[in-house]
Amino acid sequence: MFADRAKIVIRSGKGGDGHVSFRREKFVANGGPDGGDGGNGGNVVFEVDEGQNTLGEYRFKHKFAAQDGEQGGKRHCHGADGEDIVLKVPEGTVIKDAASGKVIADMSGENRRQIILKGGKGGKGNQHYATPTMQVPKYAQPGTPSQELEVQLELKVIADVGLVGFPNVGKSTFLSRVTNARPKIANYHFTTLSPNLGVVDTANGGFVIADIPGLIEGASEGVGLGHEFLRHIERTRVMIHIVDAASTEGRDPIDDIYKINKELEAYNPDIAARPQVIAANKIDSIYVEEGEESPVDKLRAEFEPQGMKVFPISAVSGEGVRELLFYVKEMLDNSPLEKIVFEQEFNPEEALFHENLPYTITMDEDDPSMFVVEGPKIEKMLGYTNLDSEKGFAFFQKFLKESGILDDLEAAGIEEGDTVKMYGWQFDYYK
Numbered sequence: 001m002f003a004d005r006a007k008i009v010i011r012s013g014k015g016g017d018g019h020v021s022f023r024r025e026k027f028v029a030n031g032g033p034d035g036g037d038g039g040n041g042g043n044v045v046f047e048v049d050e051g052q053n054t055l056g057e058y059r060f061k062h063k064f065a066a067q068d069g070e071q072g073g074k075r076h077c078h079g080a081d082g083e084d085i086v087l088k089v090p091e092g093t094v095i096k097d098a099a100s101g102k103v104i105a106d107m108s109g110e111n112r113r114q115i116i117l118k119g120g121k122g123g124k125g126n127q128h129y130a131t132p133t134m135q136v137p138k139y140a141q142p143g144t145p146s147q148e149l150e151v152q153l154e155l156k157v158i159a160d161v162g163l164v165g166f167p168n169v170g171k172s173t174f175l176s177r178v179t180n181a182r183p184k185i186a187n188y189h190f191t192t193l194s195p196n197l198g199v200v201d202t203a204n205g206g207f208v209i210a211d212i213p214g215l216i217e218g219a220s221e222g223v224g225l226g227h228e229f230l231r232h233i234e235r236t237r238v239m240i241h242i243v244d245a246a247s248t249e250g251r252d253p254i255d256d257i258y259k260i261n262k263e264l265e266a267y268n269p270d271i272a273a274r275p276q277v278i279a280a281n282k283i284d285s286i287y288v289e290e291g292e293e294s295p296v297d298k299l300r301a302e303f304e305p306q307g308m309k310v311f312p313i314s315a316v317s318g319e320g321v322r323e324l325l326f327y328v329k330e331m332l333d334n335s336p337l338e339k340i341v342f343e344q345e346f347n348p349e350e351a352l353f354h355e356n357l358p359y360t361i362t363m364d365e366d367d368p369s370m371f372v373v374e375g376p377k378i379e380k381m382l383g384y385t386n387l388d389s390e391k392g393f394a395f396f397q398k399f400l401k402e403s404g405i406l407d408d409l410e411a412a413g414i415e416e417g418d419t420v421k422m423y424g425w426q427f428d429y430y431k
Contacts, residue, residue, distance in 0.1 A: 004054065004055060004154065004155040004231075004232070005055065005152070005153065005154055005155070006055045006058035006059060006062075006152075006153045007062070007098055007150065007151070007152050007153070008058050008061075008062045008063065008064060008150070008151060008153065009062060009063045009064070009148065009149070009150050009151075010044045010064050010065070010085075010087075010116065010117055010148070010149055010150075010151060011044070011063075011064070011065040011066065011117070011146050011147065011148040011149075012041055012042065012043055012044050012065075012066050012117040012118060012119045012120065012146050012147045012148075013040075013041025013042035013043075013065070013066040013067045013068040013069055013082035013083075013119040013120065013146055014041045014068040014069065014082075014119075014120045014143055014144070014145055014146040015038055015039070015040055015041050015068075015069045015119065015120030015121045015122045015123060015142075015143025015144040015145075016037075016038025016039040016040075016041075016068065016069035016070045016071045016072060016079035016080075016082075016122045016123065016143045017038045017071045017072065017122075017123045017140065017141075017142045017143045018035060018036070018037055018038050018071075018072050018122070018123035018124045018125040018126065018128075018140030018141045018142070018143075019035035019036050019037075019038070019071060019072035019073055019074065019077075019079075019125045019126070019140055020033075020035045020125070020126045020137075020138060020139065020140045021033070021034055021035045021073075021074040021075075021125075021126070022034060022136065023075070032127075032130055032136075033125070033126040033127045033129070033130050033136065033137055034074060034075050034076050034125075034127055035072055035074070035076075035125030035126040035127055035140050036072030036073045036074070036075070036076050036077040036078050036079065036125045036127070037072045037078050037079065037122050037123065037124050037125050037128075038069050038070065038071050038072045038079045038122030038123045038124075038125075038143045039069030039070045039072075039078065039079035039080045039081040039082060039122045040069050040081045040082065040119050040120070040121055040122050041066060041067070041068050041069045041081075041082045041119030041120040041121075041122075041143070041144070041146055042066030042067045042068075042069075042081070042082035042083045042084045042085060042119045043066055043084045043085075043115045043117065043118050043119050044064070044066050044084070044085055044087070044115070044116050044117040045084050045085065045086045045087065045113065045114070045115050045116070046086075046087050046089055046093075046095060046105065046107055046113070046114055046116055047086050047087070047088055047089070047107075047112065047113045048088075048089065048090070048091045048093075048107050048108075048111075048112045048113070049088035049089065049090065050091070052088060052089065052090040053090050054090065054155065055089065055090070055093065055153050055155055057088070058153060064085055064087060065085065065146075066082055066083065066084055066085040066117075066119055066146075067082030067083040067084075067085075068082050068146070069081055069082045069119065069120065069122045069143055070082075071143075072122070072123070072125045072140070076125070076127060078122075079122060081119075081122075082119055084119075089107055089153065089155075090155060091107060091108055091158055092107070092108050092155055092156050092157050092158045092235070093106075093107045093108075093153055093154070093155050093156075094106050094107070094153075094154045094155075094156055094342050095107065095116060095151050095152075095153060096151060096152040096153075096154065096346075097149065097150075097151060097152075097346045097348070098149075098150040098151055098152045099150065100346060101152070102345035102346035103342045103343065103344055103345045103346065104116060104151065104344060104345075104346050104347075104348060105344060106341050106342040106343075106344075108158060108235075108341055109341050111341075116149075116151070116348060117147045117148075117149060117348055117349075118147070118349060119146070120143050120144030120145055120146055120147075121143065121144045122143050122144075123140060123141035123142045123143045123144075124140065124141040125140050125141075126138065126139060126140045128141075129395065139395070141395075147348065147349075149348055154231055155231075155232075156231050156232055156234050156235055156342075157197060157210050157232045157235065158208065158235060159197060159208045159209060159210035159232075159235065159236050160207040160208050160209065160236065160237055160238065160332055161200075161207055161208070161209040161210070161236055161237070161238050161239065161240060161328060161332070162209075162210050162212050162232070162233040162236035162238075162239045162240070163175065163209065163210065163211045163212055163239075163240050163242055164212055164233065164239050164240070164241055164242070164260055164264070165241055165242040165243055165256070165260060166243075166244075166251065166256050166259075166260065168244075168249065169242050169243055169244045169256075169281060169282075170242060170244070170281040170282060170315040170316075171211045171212075171242050172196065172211055173315040173316060174211075174240075174242060174279070174281065174313075174315040174321070175196055175198050175209065175211040176198075177315055177318055177321060178198070178200050178209070178321060178325060179198025179199055179200055179209060196210065196211040197209070197210050197211075198210075198211075200325055202322075202325050202326060202329055203326075204326060204329050204330070205329050205332075205333075207328070207329060207332055209240075210232060210233070210236065212230075212232055212233055230263075230264075230267045230268075233264075233271055234268065234271060234340065235340040236271075236274070237274065237275070237332060237335045237340075238274065238275045238276070238277070238328055238331045238332055238335060239271075239274060239275070239276045239277075240276075240277055240278075240279050240324070240328060241257060241260065241261075241276055241277070241278045241279065241308070242278075242279045242281050243256050243257055243278065243279070243280060243281065243299070244256075244281060244282050245280035245281060245282055245283055245286060245295045245296055245299065245312065246282040246283070246285035246286045246287075246295070247295065248282060248285055253280070253295060253299060254298060254299060254302050254303075257278065257299075257303065261276075274335075275331050275335060276308050277308060277309050277310075277311065277324070277327060277328060277331065278299060278303055278308050278309070278310045278311070279311055279313050279324055280295070280296050280299050280310055280311065280312045280313065281313055281314065281315055282314065282315075282316075283296065283312045283313065283314050283319065283320070284314040284316060284317055284319070296310065296312045309327065311323060311324040311327065359373060359374060359375025359405065360373070360374050360375060361373050361405075361408055361409060361412050362374075363412075364421070367419070369415075369417075369418045369419060370418065370419040370420075370421055370426075371409055371412060371414050371418060371419070371420050371421070371429075372421045372422075373405060373409070373420060373421070373422050374422070393427075409429065414429050415429075416429060416430050416431060417429070417430070
């Protein structure tokens with residue numbers, strides 16, 4: 001089964017905590033603080049692997065975590081940094097935030113390697129907090145927490161030209177004739193279960209072409225397998241719309257084109273607006289009685305006034321194929337050269353920073369001059385900080401300022417002399 005989507009949970013490494021210790025040696029009566037810093041946590045890194053063409057590695061394993069940083073040690077020993085975890089993906093993979101569907105990164109073009117989640121920073125040991133007035137600091141900085149995120153991986157193939165059309169109209173046969181691709185070909189609907197890529201070489205240049213599995217009516221609403229592969233034409237600049245001009249299965253080729261374009265419009269209007277050429281296939285099977293209009297002429301009369309040129313071809317014999325390919329290359333030369341790359345819409349570092357600092361500010365019901373601040377991050381910081389010491393209290397004040405809590409207290413109406421209460425701790429507020 002071709003795997004072009006996967007949902008996984010990624011987690012960066014937690015920063016190691018700073019260490020609290022004091023020098024203890026023979027004949028040294030009062031050794032100073034010697035607690036070492038914690039190591040940084042590992043990053044979650046995505047990297048393009050040229051040897052991969054599916055997301056099959058992520059079908060059965062769904063959780064990936066980088067290594068945590070080690071805690072600092074005695075005698076100024078620095079904790080080891082956690083190792084990064086590198087997740088290999090095929091080129092064209094788009095990484096999205098699973099909750100919002102917004103793009104985090106597009107692993108295509110020049111973007112071959114990107115850090116998606118940064119590891120937490122290691123905390124400072126108590127050796128950093130010694131002062132002439134505080135020579136025995138009994139606190140150290142905790143490591144920054146890890147970041148965790150559920151992401152959706154989507155493979156959108158890299159191709160200049162996309163082949164679209166109903167099942168069994170000859171797309172795979174056409175691709176095998178014009179490129180070095182060897183798709184499986186059989187007279188069944190949906191025999192193409194994955195996008196097949198091939199390189200076309202013509203006298204006026206070359207381009208990459210993709211056979212997109214056959215669409216059916218209702219595909220944009222999730223009907224049929226075609227919907228699973230609509231995303232693969234999002235990067236194409238030109239589309240070849242292949243129809244069965246001979247109506248070998250009794251369908252009307254004009255009606256087929258309108259139905260497919262309706263599905264493209266419903267899925268993404270930008271795709272439907274891209275340049276399109278019609279390949280009227282199976283002309284070797286067309287039989288026209290005297291006095292009747294050729295189905296190719298009907299197609300031309302219907303669509304060429306709309307700007308879609310019609311080429312009669314036979315994918316089996318090769319008739320008309322060369323002229324079609326030359327025209328498609330000219331269309332590419334006249335269309336924008338830049339590759340379609342999806343821009344970042346979601347920055348995990350910014351989003352998760354605020355998510356990791358939840359807190360509430362409320363006024364005490366019995367005392368309107370007392371502001372109660374609560375939240376898991378604050379509770380954790382209090383557990384690591386000695387507020388009885390001058391240095392420890394200054395350290396905690398800096399945390400309140402940098403996290404924006406003091407600004408929020410002022411916005412809530414706190415005035416000098418009012419009381420701030422946090423999990424049993426109380427102090428008066430002064431600027």
